[in-house]
Amino acid sequence: MDENGEISAESAAPISDAAVGLPVDEGIDVVSTVGKSQDVTSDPFADGQIRTLNGDICDDVFAADAINYQILLGKIETLLERLHLDA
Numbered sequence: 426m427d428e429n430g431e432i433s434a435e436s437a438a439p440i441s442d443a444a445v446g447l448p449v450d451e452g453i454d455v456v457s458t459v460g461k462s463q464d465v466t467s468d469p470f471a472d473g474q475i476r477t478l479n480g481d482i483c484d485d486v487f488a489a490d491a492i493n494y495q496i497l498l499g500k501i502e503t504l505l506e507r508l509h510l511d512a
Contacts (some may be wrong), residue, residue: 475483478496483489505512 432435475486475489477483477489477492481492483492
């Protein structure tokens with residue numbers, strides 16, 4: 426961003442994962458996988474049942490969302506403890 430608040434084309438260009446130092450998965454071609462059907466195990470609604478993040482079956486979507494929320498909060502707490510951070 427310059428002094429007038431404008432963003433240059435170079436700074437607005439997307440940064441690749443390799444440039445940031447993130448691992449790049451060479452085995453996945455994003456363009457060829459878009460629009461194709463996914464594996465049944467990756468789709469939580471494929472068999473008509475509602476599953477939570479830990480694999481439990483729920484009666485409705487709202488119950489699954491509540492359970493998933495608690496699971497994610499637990500994971501965040503664990504991560505914060507491992508990093509010795511308070512939040």
